[in-house]
Amino acid sequence: MTLTILIDLIAIIGLIGIAQSKGLEAALPFASFLLVLVPIEAIIPLGVFNLTTQRLIVVILLLLYFSSGRSRGLTGDASATPLKFLMLMHIAWCFVSTANSIVPVMSIKKALSVVFEYYTLYFIYWRTVSKVQTIHKILTAIVLAIIVCSVFGAVEAYSGWNVLQLLPKVLHHWSTEEADREVRVQSTFDHAILFGAALAMAITLALYLLTVVRKAWQKVFLWGGLMLMFLNIYKTSSRGPWLDVILGCLLLLFFAAKQTRKSILMIGVLSLLVMIIRPGIWGTIDGIWANTFNMNTDTGASYEYRYALPRAATGALLKSPGRTLWGYGLESFYDLGIEGEFLGKPHVFLSCDNAWVELMVETGFVGLLIIALLLLKPAWIAWREYWKLPASDRQLSLILLVNMLIFYFQMYSVGMYSWGQNGYMLWVLIALTLAHGKCREGEAERSASRGRGFSTVELEAAFQTT
Numbered sequence: 001m002t003l004t005i006l007i008d009l010i011a012i013i014g015l016i017g018i019a020q021s022k023g024l025e026a027a028l029p030f031a032s033f034l035l036v037l038v039p040i041e042a043i044i045p046l047g048v049f050n051l052t053t054q055r056l057i058v059v060i061l062l063l064l065y066f067s068s069g070r071s072r073g074l075t076g077d078a079s080a081t082p083l084k085f086l087m088l089m090h091i092a093w094c095f096v097s098t099a100n101s102i103v104p105v106m107s108i109k110k111a112l113s114v115v116f117e118y119y120t121l122y123f124i125y126w127r128t129v130s131k132v133q134t135i136h137k138i139l140t141a142i143v144l145a146i147i148v149c150s151v152f153g154a155v156e157a158y159s160g161w162n163v164l165q166l167l168p169k170v171l172h173h174w175s176t177e178e179a180d181r182e183v184r185v186q187s188t189f190d191h192a193i194l195f196g197a198a199l200a201m202a203i204t205l206a207l208y209l210l211t212v213v214r215k216a217w218q219k220v221f222l223w224g225g226l227m228l229m230f231l232n233i234y235k236t237s238s239r240g241p242w243l244d245v246i247l248g249c250l251l252l253l254f255f256a257a258k259q260t261r262k263s264i265l266m267i268g269v270l271s272l273l274v275m276i277i278r279p280g281i282w283g284t285i286d287g288i289w290a291n292t293f294n295m296n297t298d299t300g301a302s303y304e305y306r307y308a309l310p311r312a313a314t315g316a317l318l319k320s321p322g323r324t325l326w327g328y329g330l331e332s333f334y335d336l337g338i339e340g341e342f343l344g345k346p347h348v349f350l351s352c353d354n355a356w357v358e359l360m361v362e363t364g365f366v367g368l369l370i371i372a373l374l375l376l377k378p379a380w381i382a383w384r385e386y387w388k389l390p391a392s393d394r395q396l397s398l399i400l401l402v403n404m405l406i407f408y409f410q411m412y413s414v415g416m417y418s419w420g421q422n423g424y425m426l427w428v429l430i431a432l433t434l435a436h437g438k439c440r441e442g443e444a445e446r447s448a449s450r451g452r453g454f455s456t457v458e459l460e461a462a463f464q465t466t
Contacts, residue, residue, distance in 0.1 A: 003166055004042045008056055011038075015057065019064045025128050027064070029141035031057050035424040036145035036198065039188040041167040049109065054424055058117050061124045081126060082381075082434045086374040087119050093370055094330060097363045100322065101329020102336070110330040114418045118427045125431035132439045135396065135432050136212060139205050142425065146202035147225040149195065153187040153232040163188055185235040194420045196241025197410040199233045201403045201425065204248040208399040211259045226267070234281070237288060239303075240413040244406045251402050255386070257395055295343055304343060305353060306413055312340025312349050313357045317364060327364035336361070355411035355418075378430045379404045385437060393440065400433045 011034050018027040038053040045051075094111045101107035129135060152163045160183065170190070184192035206222050206229070213219055233241055249264045256264075275282040291299035316338045317324050328336055338349045338361075352358045360368040382401035386394045407416075407426050416422045 001044070001168070004044055004053070007034075007038055007042050007053055008044070008051075010034075011053055011057055012060060015060050015064065019068060024061075024064050024068060025130060025134055027061075028125060028128060028134065029137040031061060032138045032428055033141040033145045035428065036142050036421050037148055037188060038421070039164055039167060040190060040420055041164055041170050043168065043170070049113070054421070055113070055117060058121055058124075062120055065124050065128070081123060083122070083374060083377060083430075086370065086377065090367070090370045090374055091115055091119075093326070093363055093367050097326045097329050097367060100326055101332060103329055103332050106331040106335075107329040110418070114330075114423070118423060121424065122427045122431045125428060126435050126438075129432065129435040130439060132396070132436070135436060135439065136209070138428065138432060139399075140209060142428070143202050143206050143209060143222075143225065146198055147228060149187040149189070150199070150225070150228040150232045153185040153195065153235065154228065156185045156187065157183065157232070157235040162186065183235075184237045185232060187232070188421075190420045191414070192236040193238045193240055193410075193414045194416055194422055196233055196236040196238040197244060197407065197414070197416060197422055198425060199229050199236070200241050200244030200248060200406050200410070201429075203229050203233070203245055204252065204399060204402050204406070207252060207256075207260050207263055208395060210263055211257055211395060230267070230271075237284075239288060239292065240410050242285075244410055247409060248402050248406050251405070252398070255398055257391075260395070301343065302353070305351075308340060308342040308347070309349055309352070309354055310357050312338050312342075312347075313361050315340060317361065323364065325364045325366050327360065327362050327367060330362045333358055333361050352415045353413060355415045358415045359417065375404075375408060375430075378433045379408070381437075382433050389440075396436060397433070400429055400436070403429050404433070 014030050014034075015027050018030055034057055035054055040052055040054070042053045043050045091111075094115060098104065098107040098111055125138075129138075156162045162185075164186075186192045186195045189195035189198065203226060206226050210219060210222050213222065233245060249267075252260050253264055288299060291297040292303045294300040295304055316336060317327065333352045334350065340347060340349060342349070352361070356368070356372075359371050363371070379401055382397045382404065385397040386401065388394075389397060404426070407422070411417055417426075
């Protein structure tokens with residue numbers, strides 16, 4: 001509890017201090033750093049609700065927005081907020097689902113927490129960010145947070161000590177250990193897969209930042225961070241995040257700038273050299289791959305589980321027309337005891353290793369359609385902007401798109417949408433995606449009024465302030 005209070009005090013003093021001296025926009029990188037770094041285990045119990053550091057940050061940002069930021073003329077028209085219609089539709093449908101929930105109290109708590117936190121965070125970031133430089137600073141802060149997590153992960157990999165041991169243990173609905181895999185590092189995240197997904201996203205962000213920084217020490221720092229993040233993603237022993245990195249790098253190879261493609265090829269060569277020098281690394285990867293298709297191992301069973309789960313969940317929803325439409329209520333999966341066939345035998349599904357299935361079970365097929373449209377629309381906007389923008393500006397849209405695709409792909413194998421720091425990371429990136437076009441237009445107007453052209457902003461200030 002003492003450590004949690006100390007972390008919360010740092011968040012309060014830091015955010016208020018930066019906002020009062022430099023404005024709310026300048027405080028967003030620090031907020032982003034804490035949202036990604038601080039574990040969900042940093043909790044202060046308040047009876048009905050638990051106050052996490054992430055929730056505290058959202059509340060502080062909201063208070064700062066109304067008390068100081070709003071009066072200073074933040075950018076954008078609140079009435080024209082992108083995604084507003086889909087968000088309102090999703091909120092309304094969550095209320096419909098909650099009204100018919102089998103666990104009404106839990107549904108109300110989740111609706112007030114996850115929906116409020118994510119959409120409020122999105123609104124504040126979209127309304128506040130006015131410069132591409134701020135987007136770069138926020139991305140830098142996210143990468144820095146994951147690099148710090150990677151330091152903790154490296155210590156965990158070689159000593160067995162995890163930083164979460166300093167905080168009260170949070171119980172999960174299932175075990176996070178598997179007998180046929182080595183120690184799986186998780187750093188400040190609740191599970192190795194969650195940490196791996198965040199690493200995959202941060203790796204691609206770091207590759208983008210390498211194309212923007214100009215000073216040698218910044219490039220050295222980012223390359224060092226990349227090597228550390230690759231060590232950690234290997235030590236998570238998680239197939240999904242490994243595939244995330246492959247997916248992200250392949251997309252960047254096809255669509256990114258020449259400098260990024262060179263960096264990816266260099267990383268590929270280094271990876272091959274490491275596996276030649278240390279053949280045990282390839283042996284571990286090959287062993288996990290082989291176990292994936294061996295149903296007598298925990299690794300193989302977890303792989304097959306991800307195919308059996310959607311079938312069983314769909315069957316549960318089709319039991320009645322009402323449940324098909326609005327589901328069983330938010331946070332209801334673990335009370336349902338969904339039954340189905342798994343490995344040729346009857347099975348009760350106690351773990352929801354698929355965020356899309358969890359959303360489907362909780363809010364029905366209608367709710368799944370609404371949230372899918374809500375999450376995919378920013379990706380479509382980023383894709384459209386990539387093709388519309390000039391070559392010098394399109395890389396930011398590309399990297400935001402790649403990160404969203406990585407997140408949505410990983411949702412298929414873990415219930416990460418509303419679990420851990422990852423959801424906050426996603427909605428910050430969605431807000432930056434929608435703010436990018438607004439920032440470019442504003443900076444072009446300011447540049448035109450000064451009688452000079454628009455130029456790419458360097459990141460020296462980002463490293464100094466975050």
